[in-house]
Each structure stands twice: as C-alpha cells, then as structure tokens.
Amino acid sequence: MAKQSVLLVTGGTGSIGSEVARQALASGWAVVIQGRTESSVNTLLSALRGSDLEAPVAGVVADINKKGSVEDFVVAAGRVFGRIDAVADCLVIGPSEGGITGPFEKTDPEMYLPFVALSLVYLERLAQAVLPWLKSSDGCLLTFVSDAGVFPAPRQAVIGAARAGAIGFVKNLATEVARDGVRVHAISPSFVADTRVAEKLKAAAPDRFEAAARRAGLGLPTPKDIAPLVVFLCGAGAKKMTGQIISINGGLNV
Numbered sequence: 595m596a597k598q599s600v601l602l603v604t605g606g607t608g609s610i611g612s613e614v615a616r617q618a619l620a621s622g623w624a625v626v627i628q629g630r631t632e633s634s635v636n637t638l639l640s641a642l643r644g645s646d647l648e649a650p651v652a653g654v655v656a657d658i659n660k661k662g663s664v665e666d667f668v669v670a671a672g673r674v675f676g677r678i679d680a681v682a683d684c685l686v687i688g689p690s691e692g693g694i695t696g697p698f699e700k701t702d703p704e705m706y707l708p709f710v711a712l713s714l715v716y717l718e719r720l721a722q723a724v725l726p727w728l729k730s731s732d733g734c735l736l737t738f739v740s741d742a743g744v745f746p747a748p749r750q751a752v753i754g755a756a757r758a759g760a761i762g763f764v765k766n767l768a769t770e771v772a773r774d775g776v777r778v779h780a781i782s783p784s785f786v787a788d789t790r791v792a793e794k795l796k797a798a799a800p801d802r803f804e805a806a807a808r809r810a811g812l813g814l815p816t817p818k819d820i821a822p823l824v825v826f827l828c829g830a831g832a833k834k835m836t837g838q839i840i841s842i843n844g845g846l847n848v
C-alpha cells in the first residue's frame with residue numbers, strides 16, 4: 595500500500611498555517627505542524643484531532659531565531675512519519691511595521707538587512723534542510739510572500755524589495771531542483787481577512803484595511819480561501835507545475 599503523504603506546515607499555529615493543516619488533514623494528508631511554543635502547538639493538535647486520537651497529526655516546537663533550530667525541527671518533523679512530501683511555509687518573521695513599511699521617507703533603510711536576514715535567510719535554510727526529504731518524495735516546497743513584491747504600491751518600497759528577493763529565490767530554486775523532481779512555489783496574498791495580521795492592521799490603520807476591502811471586487815480572501823490552493827499545489831495533481839508566484843487577493847491587484 596502507498597504510504598500516506600506527509601505535509602510539514604511551518605508557522606502551523608498561525609492564522610493561515612492552522613487552516614492549511616486542518617484542510618490538508620481533511621484531504622487525507624498526514625500533517626506535522628511547527629509552532630513556536632509547546633502550548634500553542636498542543637492546543638492546535640487537540641483541535642485538529644478532535645475526538646479522533648489516531649488522526650495522523652503531530653507537532654514540533656521551534657523558535658527559528660535560535661541557532662540551528664530550523665535544521666533541528668526539520669529532522670524532528672521528518673522522523674515523525676519517516677518522510678516529508680511537501681512543506682507549506684506559513685511562518686511570519688520580522689516587523690510588519692516599524693521601518694520596513696509605510697511612507698518611504700519614514701522607513702528605516704537600516705531595517706532592511708535585519709529583515710532580509712531573518713526572512714530570506716530563514717527560507718534558504720529551510721529549503722536546504724528539507725530538500726533531501728523532498729528529493730526522495732518528488733515533493734513540493736511552498737512559501738508565502740506578499741503582493742508588495744509583485745505589484746508596485748505606495749508605502750511598500752522597502753518590504754517590496756525584500757519580497758522580490760524571496761520571489762527571485764523561489765523561481766531560481768525551482769529551475770535548479772526541477773530535475774530532482776522537486777517543485778517550488780510562493781503564494782502571494784495582499785490583505786487577508788480573519789487573521790491576526792489583519793486584526794493588528796485594523797487596529798493600527800482601520801482606513802487602509804477598509805479601503806483594501808472595498809477595492810477587492812471578489813472580497814478579501816480569508817485563510818479558508820487560501821488553504822485549498824496550498825493543498826492543491828503541494829499534491830500530486832499539480833506535479834507538472836513549478837516556480838509559480840500566485841497572487842490570491844480577491845481582485846485587489848491584477
């Protein structure tokens with residue numbers, strides 16, 4: 595019998611990651627979630643299992659700011675079910691405000707390097723750690739960027755430059771590892787409703803969030819709208835697709 599495919603969800607305790615884990619489990623994947631604290635991982639595991647104590651879901655705990663933690667949690671995650679078929683990287687890193695977004699003249703160029711060091715270097719370390727697993731499963735690495743790296747907009751010059759770096763990494767890596775059977779993608783949201791990030795933005799700048807919601811003709815997506823795309827791209831149904839940066843933004847940017 596074929597082994598059950600295993601999805602590692604990093605940032606699995608977050609708004610989007612937890613929904614990806616839920617929908618992947620419901621679609622027949624075994625799931626390992628990574629979260630920053632034991633309590634948040636355990637709370638989510640209980641919710642995912644519900645009354646099914648045999649559900650194929652497990653958790654690993656890691657704060658990626660700690661040296662060696664990325665490599666360690668990937669090894670721990672791979673050991674749970676003995677394989678990793680896909681990674682949905684839903685981790686958020688770095689400041690969302692305070693230096694890298696906002697009117698350009700009010701941003702702090704010195705914040706660029708720490709942000710890239712955290713976000714892009716983390717992604718590169720994650721990719722190096724998971725590639726051996728994905729090569730042996732013809733797997734998929736999927737990460738999140740944001741529309742700031744795809745569609746020009748005011749207030750996004752610095753974070754847009756950083757996101758464009760991540761997009762360049764995804765596309766180049768996709769080209770390099772396709773011959774190993776590995777696929778690499780990024781999903782690019784803009785504003786996502788029903789998330790912790792959106793709640794913070796609504797509190798800090800309610801007008802911006804409401805303006806975005808009005809401009810999105812299809813309505814802003816929620817994690818429930820994003821997770822099916824993640825599960826599809828990670829699975830065998832998308833096995834001839836790679837290197838795609840897919841915006842999901844309710845029609846806000848086209």
Ligand SMILES: NC(=O)c1ccc[n+]([C@@H]2O[C@H](COP(=O)([O-])OP(=O)(O)OC[C@H]3O[C@@H](n4cnc5c(N)ncnc54)[C@H](OP(=O)(O)O)[C@@H]3O)[C@@H](O)[C@H]2O)c1
Nearest residue numbers: 605607608609610630657658685686738740783786789791
């Ligand atoms: N939500 C949006 O509006 C939006 C818009 C554009 C792009 N995105 C992108 O979509 C992806 C998912 O976003 P989201 O809304 O689901 O974010 P979220 O709800 O804030 O979740 C972030 C996740 O990352 C974890 N995390 C943060 N710092 C960590 C660290 N140092 N070590 C280990 N784990 C850490 C969090 O753990 P804890 O639970 O312990 O905090 C949580 O699991 C991100 O890449 C984000 O940039 C989101």
